[in-house]
Amino acid sequence: MSMTVQNSTPTRSVLTKVPRVSPGFVIACAVFGFWVVAALFGMLLVPHDPFEVQLNRSLLPPDFTHVFGTDNLGRDIFSRVIVGSRDILSVAFFAALIGTLLGTVVGLSMGYFRGILDNVLSRIAEAVISVPGVIIALLLIAAVGRSNVALIGVIAFEFMWVVARTVRAAVLQEAAKDYVLAAQVRGDGALNVMLRELLPNIFPIVVVEFTVRMTFAVFAVANLSFLGFGVQPPAPDWGLLVAESYGLLVAGFWWTALFPTLAIASLVISIYIIANEANRWLSGASLPD
Amino acid sequence: MLFVVSRVGSGVVTLLLLSMIAFVGAEILPGNPARAILGMDASEDAVAALTVQLGLDRPPLERYFEWLINALQGDFGISYAQRAPVAELIATSGGRSLLLGLVTLGIIVPFSILTGLWAAQREGSLGDRIITFGGMSLMVVPGFVVAIVLILLLGMAFPVFPITAMPPPGASLFTQIYYLLLPALVLSTTLFGYLARVVRANALDVYRSEYVRTAALKGLSPRAVMRRHVFKNAMAPSMIVIATQVGYLLGGLVIIEKIFNYPGLGVLMLRAAEYNDMPVLEAGIMLIGVVYVALTLCADLLQRAMDPRLSRAAS
Numbered sequence: 001m002s003m004t005v006q007n008s009t010p011t012r013s014v015l016t017k018v019p020r021v022s023p024g025f026v027i028a029c030a031v032f033g034f035w036v037v038a039a040l041f042g043m044l045l046v047p048h049d050p051f052e053v054q055l056n057r058s059l060l061p062p063d064f065t066h067v068f069g070t071d072n073l074g075r076d077i078f079s080r081v082i083v084g085s086r087d088i089l090s091v092a093f094f095a096a097l098i099g100t101l102l103g104t105v106v107g108l109s110m111g112y113f114r115g116i117l118d119n120v121l122s123r124i125a126e127a128v129i130s131v132p133g134v135i136i137a138l139l140l141i142a143a144v145g146r147s148n149v150a151l152i153g154v155i156a157f158e159f160m161w162v163v164a165r166t167v168r169a170a171v172l173q174e175a176a177k178d179y180v181l182a183a184q185v186r187g188d189g190a191l192n193v194m195l196r197e198l199l200p201n202i203f204p205i206v207v208v209e210f211t212v213r214m215t216f217a218v219f220a221v222a223n224l225s226f227l228g229f230g231v232q233p234p235a236p237d238w239g240l241l242v243a244e245s246y247g248l249l250v251a252g253f254w255w256t257a258l259f260p261t262l263a264i265a266s267l268v269i270s271i272y273i274i275a276n277e278a279n280r281w282l283s284g285a286s287l288p289d
Numbered sequence: 290m291l292f293v294v295s296r297v298g299s300g301v302v303t304l305l306l307l308s309m310i311a312f313v314g315a316e317i318l319p320g321n322p323a324r325a326i327l328g329m330d331a332s333e334d335a336v337a338a339l340t341v342q343l344g345l346d347r348p349p350l351e352r353y354f355e356w357l358i359n360a361l362q363g364d365f366g367i368s369y370a371q372r373a374p375v376a377e378l379i380a381t382s383g384g385r386s387l388l389l390g391l392v393t394l395g396i397i398v399p400f401s402i403l404t405g406l407w408a409a410q411r412e413g414s415l416g417d418r419i420i421t422f423g424g425m426s427l428m429v430v431p432g433f434v435v436a437i438v439l440i441l442l443l444g445m446a447f448p449v450f451p452i453t454a455m456p457p458p459g460a461s462l463f464t465q466i467y468y469l470l471l472p473a474l475v476l477s478t479t480l481f482g483y484l485a486r487v488v489r490a491n492a493l494d495v496y497r498s499e500y501v502r503t504a505a506l507k508g509l510s511p512r513a514v515m516r517r518h519v520f521k522n523a524m525a526p527s528m529i530v531i532a533t534q535v536g537y538l539l540g541g542l543v544i545i546e547k548i549f550n551y552p553g554l555g556v557l558m559l560r561a562a563e564y565n566d567m568p569v570l571e572a573g574i575m576l577i578g579v580v581y582v583a584l585t586l587c588a589d590l591l592q593r594a595m596d597p598r599l600s601r602a603a604s
Binding site: 132222226229239 | 299302303304306307310311314315317425426429430431432433434437438440441445452536537539540541543544547548558559562563565567570571573574577578581582
């Protein structure tokens with residue numbers, strides 16, 4: 001029986017070919033790696049205490065002691081930016097992971113069972129997607145309260161529907177193939193067919209979807225924190241740092257908002273490049289529009 | 290005709306589901322809205338009286354249908370925080386957001402179509418790659434990041450634009466638009482890459498077609514090929530994407546309106562979320578949903594009108 005399974009399952013050699021690595025990808029990995037290290041060991045790396053208030057040293061422009069300057073309470077912005085990577089990265093990672101897992105389960109069931117289940121879930125997905133994520137998130141976070149766990153839950157909930165649609169489309173393509181039919185004919189249960197036959201064959205798509213979701217999770221966390229509905233003070237989260245200090249731009253204190261801003265840009269673009277490259281390896285095309 | 294009916298039908302179903310999501314979101318909110326309206330000093334009796342007056346003592350299902358029926362008649366209830374009819378609040382701020390949205394579209398639609406076509410003509414060149422990659426990077430970067438860079442550049446280093454979005458009271462429409470240029474530019478920057486990329490991809494499809502090769506072989510100049518064949522055929526599929534992205538413009542509005550302190554729909558909803566002002570949030574979400582569904586519907590119909598093959602394939 002196991003022989004039949006192996007023969008009927010088409011093998012994908014996606015990972016056996018050694019892909020050509022672009023310089024942009026190397027830089028993106030370095031930047032992303034830097035922020036992961038900062039998130040894990042931030043407090044050990046910083047030159048100043050990111051929470052120490054020194055009112056006599058407030059709003060100092062960047063110099064050699066404070067390379068990114070200080071904020072209105074005299075806190076070292078460089079240290080705050082380094083330590084601030086932790087919340088956004090961990091929240092985004094778990095939100096993307098949970099959203100992708102749930103979305104895969106839902107998408108597999110939709111594509112495999114079709115019928116009413118598929119119809120109803122497709123409509124719900126469309127309803128959730130018809131309103132920009134940040135607005136649904138405002139409603140749900142206002143309802144369940146502001147915390148990192150709520151943030152993860154709400155973003156994962158929104159992503160679940162997007163992932164489910166992608167997975168469903170992939171399952172519909174696979175479900176007509178002979179190996180699925182063979183498994184059904186030999187009497188495998190639905191769960192077995194979905195997990196043992198379909199899932200391995202759509203797995204590359206799930207991986208790519210996860211990397212793409214990771215990009216948009218960082219985007220979502222940054223936006224919600226900026227709006228006051230994401231990571232809560234006193235955490236030195238980047239979106240919060242910008243929200244606290246963008247009002248000072250007009251007065252000429254450009255460094256307070258600029259450096260956390262650039263940190264967000266570097267993180268999100270590096271993850272986007274990695275996602276794009278992962279997609280190129282696994283499917284031989286660049287990201288779908 | 291059947292197509293129109295079924296598309297409208299599925300749009301209505303989507304909106305009904307959205308209204309349920311919005312209602313459930315408001316329903317699980319902790320705290321008593323009557324207490325929120327009256328404040329901490331109000332007596333228990335007053336709170337209880339208002340609870341009955343607002344109908345909050347009745348079962349959720351009953352209240353959902355009542356809310357839905359009133360909403361269909363344009364009555365979204367009274368704002369908990371501002372004690373004014375929600376419909377009025379939404380109309381005033383929605384008008385401001387509409388103006389900002391229109392200025393943004395005025396910038397982004399011609400600009401992304403031109404760059405998309407330009408990039409498609411030079412597929413694989415450095416310029417093409419910069420537009421494709423740079424544009425997509427701008428899309429994944431949060432709006433406030435772009436806003437801060439552009440405020441520093443165009444508002445402060447080279448002060449071309451005012452950095453507040455609200456003109457002095459009594460300003461003419463022209464002045465209002467001038468004040469909205471910087472926020473609109475920020476919104477355009479975040480969306481530009483995506484739209485240009487879609488136009489580029491569609492134009493490339495057309496370039497690879499046989500009729501374009503025929504047109505080129507019969508001696509038509511590249512300019513005429515672009516104008517007569519590529520432009521027309523690449524626009525139809527690009528339309529639908531532009532229409533759906535307009536819906537997403539509304540998500541970006543919250544961020545941009547906050548940073549430029551512009552009292553539009555985005556800021557109204559943000560304040561409502563801060564004060565647990567659920568009637569306003571629900572109404573705002575429904576308005577955005579309606580706009581999105583209506584736009585995708587229009588885009589679908591427009592696409593069919595522009596490309597007769599689609600309706601023939603369906604029938």
